[in-house]
Amino acid sequence: MSFDADTLIERRRLRRSLSAWRIAAVLAVAAAVGALVVGLDGASFVEKRQAHIARVPISGLIRGDRDRLKMLDEIATSGAKAVILAIDSPGGTVTGSDGLHTALRRLAEKRPVVAVVDGMAASGAYIAALGADEIIAGRNSLVGSIGVIVQFPNVTGLLKSVGVEVEEVKSTPLKAAPSGLVPTSPEARQALQSVVDDSYGWFKSLVKARRDLDDAELRTVADGRVWTGAQALELKLIDRLGDQDTALAWLNEARGVDKSLPVRDWKGSRSATDEIKLTTRVLAALAEAAGWPQLAQNLRTDPVALSTALDGVLAVWHPPVGQ
Known part of the structure; x- marks a missing residue:
């Protein structure tokens, strides 16, 4: 017991x-x-489920960024009532910028998107800005650089001076051309130029369509130079001069978004x-x-x-x- x-x-x-x-x-x-x-x-999940205005920074060199593209899709299903793109970038790759533009247009179908050029929106960064419904820039911000470029070093003179000669065997004359290690042939230069021209034509067509320019206006702005915000406004590359407060006022007046909503940063990192x-x-x-x-x-x-x-x-x- x-x-x-x-x-x-x-x-x-x-x-x-x-x-x-x-x-x-x-x-x-x-x-x-x-x-x-x-x-x-x-920021918390709770905050991002609440009503707010999402602020997405676009800075540095633009490349393919799956996390950022995924994030933009997530904003469309969050509590964000509008999106402000804070752009300060010299551009990037054509493919990366094209992907970002496409994602922004997809987002703009669900939320109003306004771009604010904080310092520079050149080349690929301007492609990104074209994804917004409205483009705002500072008076002395730099905008434009509508064009495409490929640069590569040619060190054949240096190699010759030190007694080095590069030999190659390849399937066709244009394989891996230009390389910079051998003189660039006229055929290789012409082939590369065709690639540049094709991308440039796409860029110009995007600008023409998104900014509603005629052929003469497009020729003026698409010579590769950058413009100040004030010049860009006259050339119809942007919609108005201003800053984030200007963007909030536009969202309120044009899209009925409460400008007193908190503005919360969304950063491209691991998704929820x-x-x-x-x-x-x-x-x-x-x-x-x-x-x-x-x-x-x-x-x-x-x-x-x-x-x-x-x-x-x-x-x-x-x-x-x-x-």
Whole structure:
């Protein structure tokens, strides 16, 4: 009888110990979720689900950026009522700028988009600005550089001076041309020029369509130079002079967006879905340790199981290499 009582007491002690571990696991889960909600990309899921105006910075060299394109799609399903593009970039690659422009036009079908040129929107960055519904620039901002360029070093003279001769065997004369290691043939130069001309023609057609220019107006602005904001306004490359406050006023007057809404920065980093997948892996391990195998299994088989509650966040001017 004494043995049975001791066994019962020990079982109760083990149950209390197991309950304590489960409570600790629950607290750890709560802390992990809290950290996710509060600290993701400088702003919380809660904030980005609330009504606001999204501010998207476009700076530096523009290249293909899957994270940024994904982010723009996420803005369309967030609480953002409008989007301000804060542009300060010399441009970038034609393909990267084209992809960014396409994503912005897709976003503009769901949210009003206004571009504000903080310092420069040249070449590919101007392509991005053309994705907005309205373009605003500072009086002395630089805008334009409508053109395409490919640059490559030719070191044949240097190689010859040091006694180095590059030999090559290739399938056709235009394979890997130009290389810079051998003199550029007229045929290779002509082939490269055709590529530049094709991209340039596309760029000009985009400007003509988005800015509603006639042929004479297009010839004036598409000679490759940059213009100040004041010049760009006269040439119809932008819509007005101003800054972010001007953009907020336009959004209110033209699109009925409350200009008192908070402006929140969206940055191209890991998306909300990626963060949720990472967090749910951690939560699955915690659930397993806490003795909840079914919950752990559910999290592993559906890594975005939490997304129902936490859904959503998340071309160059005189370039040295190419545009």
